[in-house]
Amino acid sequence: MASFEDIKQVGVIGAGTMGRGIVMNFVNAGYPVVWLDVNGEMLEKGLVEIANVYKRSVAQQRFDEAEAQARVQRITTTQDYAALADMDLVVEAVYENMDLKKTIFAELDKAVKPSGILATNTSYLDIDEIASATQRPAQVLGLHFFSPAHIMKLLEVVRGKATDQDVLDACLAVGKKIGKEAVLAGNCHGFIGNRMLSMYSRQSREVVLEGATPWQVDQALQGFGMAMGPYRMYDVVGVDLGWRSRQLAGVGRGEPIVWLDNRLCEMERFGQKSGHGFYRYEPGSRQAIHDPETDMMAREVAEEAGYTARDVADEEIVQRCILALVNEGARILDEGFAESAEDIDRVYRFGYGFPAERGGPMTYADSLGLDVVLQQIRELEARQGEFWKPAAGLVKRAEAGEKFIG
16 A cells, blocks of 8 residues: 555656656655656756756745755766666656657556556646556656746646555655645546646637737736736747657648747747747846737738737737636536546646635635626627537526535
């Protein structure tokens, strides 16, 4: 039986950005970590970057030099799976490729002692399919860290269909120990956070096709209190991520909502990392500068897709993006992929910059009144169709005069 006290040694696989952040989470909380990557050079570079993060913390007087040294010394690097034999928990953090992850899990299953827990840091891939590569599906789960992993507070603990309850409990407790807001999520595409985000993103793009500009969308949602508008977020994450996966899947063009992204990527405007995406960036700066050229291209793309531009009010932008979150959150509750509406709110406050003073999407819906929310969603459904079909649980609560919370 796995218990929180049994988890003393942690392995991390992958020396990319996520792997680095995950290693820091564990060593900061006192866990010794064995860090594996098949590329030794990446590991060396990763160690240097972690040491630099700690140097900055010492300069900011967050802790002293001795503590920085102690943290670095808790890390052992390896290129050999055999070095993970005694690990109580291993977190895989390589890029999102199912075949690669299954290959790694088959290796881990052979190398790690039978009582070891195996976790994947995927943000949307099927946990059950990953677990199927092992002989121990009861000890496989998702631990979805958010980027940058050593700073962001949210951790989605994702339950596979075979995952043991004691494994989940142990990982929720470990999550707390490493300073995370750990939320239990079910295994559906995108889990809680990214599944809801895909609906919010779709509306942020549709309003631009209809006549808003990316800049206006961000201003409206930041005005509502979001830490960052969606287009600034796309620039931070990298506009090219979706574009590259569309190319690989052989649907390079995709539907009109991604045509603007495609055009930016064809111009090598990949976002913050290339100095130009939806916004412009001065060399060495992360300050997003409004680019009127992006607004013009958005109009051209919309016209090409057959849209006639209209004035879209800020209120409509906020209403559509936020109600898309609420409706999908209600669906996730209906389907049992979240334990409670409070958990959904925690995901959005700690992982996606939802304004704390509004409590989270479900609390915000309660504050409007679910009867009002349902009426607005039905009006959108009448105008825009199937996307806005209200979730059954929302209808039921609104008609009974109930709330999501309390």
